[in-house]
Amino acid sequence: MSLALSSISHPGPRKDAAMAARLGASRKRADRIIRTLCLAATVLGLVLLASILITLFYRGFEAMSLRVFTHVTAPPGSEGGLLNAIVGSLIQSLIGTAIGTPIGMLVGTYLAEYAKNSWLGNAVRFVSDILLSAPSILIGLFVYQILVLPFGGFSGWAGIAALAIIVIPIVVRTTEDMLQLIPNTLREAVVGLGAPKWKMIILICWRAALAGIITGVLLAVARVAGETAPLLFTSLGNNAWSTDLSKPMSSLPVTIYSFAGSPFEDWIALAWAGALLITLGVLALNILARTLLRSRI
Amino acid sequence: MKRRSLLLGASAALTLPAFGAAAQTAQITGAGATFPNPIYQKWAEAARGPTGIQVNYQSVGSGAGINQIRNRTVDFGATDAPLRAEQLTEGNLLQFPTVMGSLVAIVNIPGIAEDQLRLTGPMLADIYLGKITRWNDPQIVALNPGLSLPNLAIAPAYRADGSGTTFVWVSYLSAVSQEWKDRVGVGTSVRFPAGTGARGNEGVAGTVRNVRGAIGYVENAYAITNKLVTTQIRNNAGNFVKPEHKTFMAAASAANWNVPGFAANVIDTPGADSWPIVAPTFILLPTNPTDATRSANVRRFFDWAFVNGSKLAEELEYIPLPTSVHDAVRAAWRQSFSA
Amino acid sequence: MASASAAPPQVASRRSSSFGDKVFALVCQAAGIFVLILLGALIIELFIAGLPAFRAFGIAFVTSTDWDPVQELFGAGVSIYGTIVTAILAIILAVPLAFGVAFFLTELAPPWMRRPVGTAIELLAAVPSIIYGMWGFFVIAPAFAQHLQPWIIDNIGELPLIGFLFQGPPFGTGLFTAAFILAIMVLPFIAATMRDVFEQVPPVYKESAYGLGATTWEVMKGVVIPYTRISVVGGIMLGLGRALGETMAVTFVIGNANRITSSLFGPGNTIASLIALEFGESEIGSLKLASLLALGFILFVLSFAVLATSRYLLRSRLKV
Numbered sequence: 001m002s003l004a005l006s007s008i009s010h011p012g013p014r015k016d017a018a019m020a021a022r023l024g025a026s027r028k029r030a031d032r033i034i035r036t037l038c039l040a041a042t043v044l045g046l047v048l049l050a051s052i053l054i055t056l057f058y059r060g061f062e063a064m065s066l067r068v069f070t071h072v073t074a075p076p077g078s079e080g081g082l083l084n085a086i087v088g089s090l091i092q093s094l095i096g097t098a099i100g101t102p103i104g105m106l107v108g109t110y111l112a113e114y115a116k117n118s119w120l121g122n123a124v125r126f127v128s129d130i131l132l133s134a135p136s137i138l139i140g141l142f143v144y145q146i147l148v149l150p151f152g153g154f155s156g157w158a159g160i161a162a163l164a165i166i167v168i169p170i171v172v173r174t175t176e177d178m179l180q181l182i183p184n185t186l187r188e189a190v191v192g193l194g195a196p197k198w199k200m201i202i203l204i205c206w207r208a209a210l211a212g213i214i215t216g217v218l219l220a221v222a223r224v225a226g227e228t229a230p231l232l233f234t235s236l237g238n239n240a241w242s243t244d245l246s247k248p249m250s251s252l253p254v255t256i257y258s259f260a261g262s263p264f265e266d267w268i269a270l271a272w273a274g275a276l277l278i279t280l281g282v283l284a285l286n287i288l289a290r291t292l293l294r295s296r297i
Numbered sequence: 298m299k300r301r302s303l304l305l306g307a308s309a310a311l312t313l314p315a316f317g318a319a320a321q322t323a324q325i326t327g328a329g330a331t332f333p334n335p336i337y338q339k340w341a342e343a344a345r346g347p348t349g350i351q352v353n354y355q356s357v358g359s360g361a362g363i364n365q366i367r368n369r370t371v372d373f374g375a376t377d378a379p380l381r382a383e384q385l386t387e388g389n390l391l392q393f394p395t396v397m398g399s400l401v402a403i404v405n406i407p408g409i410a411e412d413q414l415r416l417t418g419p420m421l422a423d424i425y426l427g428k429i430t431r432w433n434d435p436q437i438v439a440l441n442p443g444l445s446l447p448n449l450a451i452a453p454a455y456r457a458d459g460s461g462t463t464f465v466w467v468s469y470l471s472a473v474s475q476e477w478k479d480r481v482g483v484g485t486s487v488r489f490p491a492g493t494g495a496r497g498n499e500g501v502a503g504t505v506r507n508v509r510g511a512i513g514y515v516e517n518a519y520a521i522t523n524k525l526v527t528t529q530i531r532n533n534a535g536n537f538v539k540p541e542h543k544t545f546m547a548a549a550s551a552a553n554w555n556v557p558g559f560a561a562n563v564i565d566t567p568g569a570d571s572w573p574i575v576a577p578t579f580i581l582l583p584t585n586p587t588d589a590t591r592s593a594n595v596r597r598f599f600d601w602a603f604v605n606g607s608k609l610a611e612e613l614e615y616i617p618l619p620t621s622v623h624d625a626v627r628a629a630w631r632q633s634f635s636a
Numbered sequence: 637m638a639s640a641s642a643a644p645p646q647v648a649s650r651r652s653s654s655f656g657d658k659v660f661a662l663v664c665q666a667a668g669i670f671v672l673i674l675l676g677a678l679i680i681e682l683f684i685a686g687l688p689a690f691r692a693f694g695i696a697f698v699t700s701t702d703w704d705p706v707q708e709l710f711g712a713g714v715s716i717y718g719t720i721v722t723a724i725l726a727i728i729l730a731v732p733l734a735f736g737v738a739f740f741l742t743e744l745a746p747p748w749m750r751r752p753v754g755t756a757i758e759l760l761a762a763v764p765s766i767i768y769g770m771w772g773f774f775v776i777a778p779a780f781a782q783h784l785q786p787w788i789i790d791n792i793g794e795l796p797l798i799g800f801l802f803q804g805p806p807f808g809t810g811l812f813t814a815a816f817i818l819a820i821m822v823l824p825f826i827a828a829t830m831r832d833v834f835e836q837v838p839p840v841y842k843e844s845a846y847g848l849g850a851t852t853w854e855v856m857k858g859v860v861i862p863y864t865r866i867s868v869v870g871g872i873m874l875g876l877g878r879a880l881g882e883t884m885a886v887t888f889v890i891g892n893a894n895r896i897t898s899s900l901f902g903p904g905n906t907i908a909s910l911i912a913l914e915f916g917e918s919e920i921g922s923l924k925l926a927s928l929l930a931l932g933f934i935l936f937v938l939s940f941a942v943l944a945t946s947r948y949l950l951r952s953r954l955k956v
Contacts, residue, residue, distance in 0.1 A: 031851035035744055041736025042745075045757050045827075048820050052763060052771050059774075075338035076613065106667035115668065124668040127675045128948050133874065135939055137908045138682065141932045145681045147829055149920070153370045154355075158948020168671060198660035226764025229908070230885040233915060239338060240353050248355055253766050257884070258356070260770055261458070261497020263519030264335065268499060271770070279767050286762040290755055331916075360918025368920075457892030458707075459917025482706035485917040493903035494806045494892035496773075496913070503773060507781040507808045593918035 053279070060276025063269035068277075072241045073255060082274050084241050088156070088250035089278075091243065092235060093225040096160045100167025101217055105206075107168065108175025111200055125176075132169035139165050140230035148234060156249035159235025163224040170223060172201035174216025215293040222285035226278055228253035252278050278284035300466045322351040325594050329355075329362020329375030332461030332516070333578040336396055340602045347605075350598050359461055359485055366390065366581045372591045374581035375586070378485060379560035389585045391633050392558040393626040394577035395599060396606075397549055397616040399517045400465055401540040401574070403525040405505045406432055407447060410526065412539045415440045417531040418473030418565065418573060424512060425453050425470060426477060427491030432510060447510075454504040454513035457494030459486035465564075465576040466514045472565045473573075517536050517545075518614030532573045543614045544572035554622050559629075574584025575616065584633045595631050603627075679936060686930025692923060697930060703910075704896035705917075710927035712934055714894050718904035719935070722811055722886070723879035725816035725900070734823050736781040738830035743833055743852055754831070761824035769888030772817040773809070778890055780816075781808025787902055804899040812900040813889045818882055822875035829871025829950070833864040870949030881935060883908035907935040 007294025067081045074080025078260060107124060143162040148154055182205055190200040206213070231237075234250040252274050259271035322345065323542070334356035341352035357365070359376040360594040366374025367388050374390075379529055402421060403413060414488040420436060423429040429436065433446045456463045464485045471478040481487050495504040502523055517540055520527050538544045547570035553565040562573040580599065586592035603626070607617035637773050689697055689710060700711025741754050785806035793802040833870045861868070891903020892913055911928050918925040 009831045027851055027854070031853040034739075034853040034856075038736040038740040038744060041733045042753060042757070044733065045737055045760065045823060046753070048849035049756055049760050050761075051775065052767065055765070055771050055775050075342055076335050078339070078342060103667050103670065106664045107671055110668040114664055120665075120668065124671055126671050126944070126947065130940060130943050131671070131675055133676075133877050133881075133939070133943050135883065135935060137881065137883040137906055137911055138678065138932050138936055141685075141911065141929060142678045142681050145685050145929070146677070152368065153365070156356075165674065168674075172671070196654045196657050198656050201660070222762060226762075226766070228764070228766045229912060232912060236355060236357065238353070238355065240351075242353075253764060253884075256770075257766055261499050262335075263498040263516055263522065265522055275767055275770055278764055282762055282764060283759055286759060287755070360917040360919045360922075364920040426843065450805050452807060454807075457887070457890075458913040482704075484706045486705050486914055488702075488704040488706070488894045490895070492893070493809055494890075495809060495891075496888055500888070503777070504807060504809065507778045508805060510805060588810075 015022065016278070020235045037207070056276045056279055058273040059266060059269075060274075063266075063273035064276065068273050073239050073250070073259075073270070076262075076266055077105060080266065080270065082252065082255065082270060082277070082292060084238065085252045085255040085274065086277070087243070087253040088235070088238070089225055091245075092156060092159045092163055092231070092249060092251055093221055095245075096128040096163030096224055097217060097221050099160065100164035100220065101171050103164075104168045104171025104216075104220075105175050105213065108172045109206075111172070111176045112179035113197075113205070122206070128172045132173060135229075136162075136166060136227055137229035137232075140233045140262070141191070143230070143291060144233040154236035154248040156235050156245035156247065159231045159251065160231040160232050160245070162230035162234045163227065166224050166227065166230065169221040171213070171216050173207065174219075175213055178212030178216075179205055181212070182208050211293055213288045218285050218289035218292070222282045225285075226282050228257050322349050322355060323594050324351045325354070325372045325591050325598065326353045327362075327373040327375055327580075327595070328357050328365045328371045329358045329581075330461050330578055331356045331398055332398055332465075333375065333615070334532040336606075336610050336613050336615050339613060340598075340605075340606050343605070343609060344598055344601045348597060348601050350594050350601075352598055358448065358459060359464075360459070362420045363581065366583065369583060369587055371581060372586075372588075373595045375578065375579050376581060378464050378483075379577075379579050380581065381560075382557035385558050385581075386520070388581075389583055390581045391456060391584050392560070392579050392581055393599075393629060394554075394559045394561070394579050394622065395602065396610050396618060397545075397563060397575055397577045398403045398465070398614075399441060399540065399545050399548075399572055399575045400462065400469070400514050401517050401520045401525075401527045402530065403502065403505050403513050403515055403520055403527055405509055405511045405526065406449065409444060409446075411524075412527055412529055413441075413444060414528040415531070415537050416528050418469065421530070422470040422474030422477040424451055425455070425491060426474075426480070427453075434458075435627075436489060449510040452504075452508045452511040453489075453492030454501050454511055455489050455492055455494050456486075456501060456514075457496045459579065461485060461576075462498070462514070462516060463487065465574065466488070468576065469564050469574045472562075474533055516614070521614055530573055532571050533567045534569045534571070536569055538570060538572055540572055542611075544570050545575055547571045548573070549616055550619055554619075554625060559622070559626070577618070592634070596634070600627065652780040653846055655683065677936050679933075682929055682933040683801055686926055686933045688916075688923060688926035689930035692926075697927075698934065701896055703905075705924055708923050710923065712907070712927075712931055714752050714896055715905045715907045715910045715931060715932065716938075717896055718811060718890065719880055719906040719908070719938070721900075721904070722815045722818055722890070722906055725812070725815035726822060726879045727872060727876050729816060729819035730823045730826055730875060733819070734751070734826035734830055734871075734875075736828040738834055739856060741827075741831055742834040743856065757827055758824050759821060761828075765821070765882060765884040768817050768821055768885035772885060773888040776817065776859075777808035777813055779808075780813055781806050785925045789901070800898050801900045802896065804902050806901065807891065809889045809903065810899075811890070811897075811904045814886045814904075814906070815900075817885050817889060818879045821882060821885060822878050825878055826871050826875040828865075828899065829874060830868055833861055833871070837863050866949050873942055873946030873949060877939050877946055880939050880942060881908055883912050887912050907931045907938075 022237050071079055071081030072084040111121055137164050145157050145159040145162055190204050231251050231254050238248045238250040256271045256274045259267040337354045345351055359378055362376055365371045380392055430451055432449045432451055438446055467483050467487050471483050495501045498515045498519040501515055502525055505511040505513040512552040525542050529539050532538050545566050548566050550564055551566040551568035552561045552572050554561045565573045582595055603623040610617050666716050699709055699713050701713035702709040702711040703714055737757055741750050788802050841859050842855050845859045886906050887909040890909050892905055893903035
C-alpha cells in the first residue's frame, strides 16, 4: 500500500504544477477531448446494445405469434412453432441449475467458512475461477466424451450435465462473495449462544446471504439458457415433442442455430422469433437479478 | 401478464401431442444427413396418419449418422456421401437412395440478371481454385458475348459448416476438373484454396447478397424461395442449361442406378438437357436388425414415401427418384430381408 | 469483499466437536474436491481423446497449417493463428472503449446516470453468444461489406507497410469482423473490472491531486491508472480469456477458411468455431474427430494460461 502511494503521488502533479500557468489552456483542451471520447465510447456501447435489440424486435416480431408457443417445430411449409424448443430449454436450464446450485453453494461455503487460506481452498477457488471463464464449447466436448459416447447417444441428461457444470462456478463465486460480506460479529454471536457451526452457517449465514445467492442463481439460469455450444454435442436437439431426458432434447439456442442457416423462410423467421424470445428472457432475468440485489457485488 | 397467459395456453396445448404420440403409433428413429432433413421431416409428418409410424429424424450430419447406425443407436442412418460396397458389407448395411437434390451457382454481378451468365464446370473449378479471379476474365467474356462483364474481383463463397451440399458441389468440381480432384478432392468439408466460408445456405446466400462480385452455391430450393441470381452451366453434352424442373429430371433419368449400393453418379450425366449438379441422398439400414419390426417399419415408411411422397418432394424443390429406381430398391429390400 | 478475517472458523472449531459439524464440513470439502476433479477430468479427457492426433502428427500438429479432411492431414496452426489474432485484435478494439466507459461511469457521469448506464453496458455481457452471431452476420457483415471495408481497402489497402492487412474482397465477414464482434462481447467484462478497481482508489489520493489543480484526465492518468494498473491488466486478460474461447458468435462471421491470409479482412478460423462447424461431419474413431478434440485441448491450455494470469493479477490487488 505504501509502495503504491510513493510511486503515484509524485509524477503527475509535480510536472503539472510547473507547467500549469503556461499550459493551462491546452491541459483543459486535452481534458475536454478525453471527456468527449469517453462519453462517445459509452454512447457507442449503448448504441450497439440498442442496435441488437432493434434488430431482434424488427426481425423477430414478424414471426412472433401464438403459434410459436403452441406448436412444435415442423417441416418447412407446415404450421410450426417453437414449443418443444422452449420447453426443452426450460427443462434443461432449470434442472441444470437445480443440480449445479447446491454443489456451487457447498463449494462457496467451503471457501468462505472452512478453507479461507488453506492450500486446498486456494486450489478450489482457482479452479472454480478458471471454470467460470472456460470456453463453454469445451465443457460440451467433455460431456460428449464422458456421457454421450459411453452411454450410446445424445440425451437431455447430457445437456443438463453440461449446463450444470457451467452453473457451479457462478454460484460458487456469488456464494463466497456473499458469505464474506456477513460481519463476523454475527457469526460470533451465534456460536457464542452455543449453536454448532453447521447450524450457524445454514440458519444464519445462508439466510443472510440469500438475496445475493438468489441473484447468482438467476444470473446462472440466464447464462445457461442462452448457451448453444455446450448443447450442440450433448442434447443435440429434437424436432419432435419430447420430455424424455434419455433422448435427444430440443433447446431454443440450438434450434435457432440450425434454423438460421436453413434454406427456408419460415424456419429463418422462427429463428428470429426464438432469438427475440431468448434475449428478452435472458435480459429480463439479468435486470431482475440486479434489482433484487440493489448493492452491486 | 400477457406473457403468463401465453405460457398457460402453451402448457394446455402441449399435453395433446404428448399423449397422442405415446398411445398408438410405432416409433422409428433415424439420424444423419442435413441435406434431405426438410423432406424427411415433411414425409414423417404426412406419413404418421396413414401408416401409423412416427419417424423421429435428427439431422446430425452424415458423419454422425454413419456413427449412429454403425453403433445401432438408431433404426436407420442417412448420408449424402454414399458408402463404398465394402464398407456396407463390413457394417452389415443396406444402402438405398430416397430422393435427389440439385445445386445451383448464384452470383452477384451488377447488371447481370437470373440465368443470363453462362459458365462451364472447369471455369467454376478454376474460380474456386483461385485461378480465375476477375469477372472480365477473357474465358468468361468469350462465353458471354452479349453481357457486359465488369472488371470486378470474383469473391467465391462456400459452406463453412461441413455439409452434404458441399459434398455434392465438390463432387461436381472434381468430376469436371482434374486439378480440383488432385489438389482438393471430395468430402463434406474440404480445404478450399480461395474464397470465404459462411454458415448454412442462408450464410452463403447472405455473403453473395452482400458482396459485389461474389459467387456461391446453394440448394435449388433456396435459390428459388429467395429469388437469387442463378446461372446457366454447360453440361456434359456441351449445352448450356438453366436450373429448372426439366433439366433436373433429365439428369435423373440419365443416371445409371445399377451399381452397388445404388451409389449412382448423377453428377455431370450425359444427355442434351441434363442439369450437371444433381445428387441422390441415401439411407443406411442394418441387414441384421436388432428389432425386426422396427426395421420393417423403416421400409414401410420409405415405401409410403416412394408411393405418396413425390409431390411433397417437388414442393420443397427436391427431385423424386424415377419409379424404376423405387422398384429396384424394393427388390433389394426383398432380397435382404426375406430370408 | 475485503471484510473477513480468519477469526470465526477458529472460534467455531474450538467449540464444535459435534457429529453434525464434521459431516457438514466434510460435505463442503467434498464439493470443493469435486470441482477440482471436474477440471482435472476435463483436461485429461480432452487430452486422451486428442491423443491419436498428437500421435499421428507429433508436435508438428500444433504448428502445421494443414487442415485437409480429404487427405486426412490435420494441423492446428491456422486455427491457433485465427484464435490469437481475433482475440488480440478484439482486445485492442475493446480496451480503449472499455476504458472510456469505465472512466465515464466513475468520474464523469452524473450520479443518477451511473446505475442505468452501467447496467445497460453490463447487459451487453448477458446477450447470448448466438444472438451476437446472428446480429453480426445480418447487420454488421453487410454494413462492413458495403461501406466500411470498400473504403478501407481503397484508402488504406494501398499504403505501404500496413496496406497488406487490409486487402482482398470485402466479404464483410472474416477475421476483422469476428474481432469486432468479440470486442463488443468482452467490452462489458473489461469495463466492469476497470470500474470496480477505479472505484477502489482511496478518494484521498484523488482529492490531493485535484487540490494541486489537476484536471479529471490528469488525475486519471497520474493517480488512478498507476494505482490500478495491475488490476486493469488483469481485467484485460480476463477479457482475452473470454475472447479466445467464444464460439457461436464467431462461427457466423469468421468465414471458416483453413488457410492463413495476411489480410485482416480475409477469412480465417478459430479453434472453437472449427470444432462447432466440423463436429457433426466427423465419424467416431476418425482422425478428424481426434484432431478436433486435440484442438479443444490446445484451446484449454491457451485459455487456462491467460485466465490464470488474469486471476493472479486481479486477486493480488483486489484482496488487499
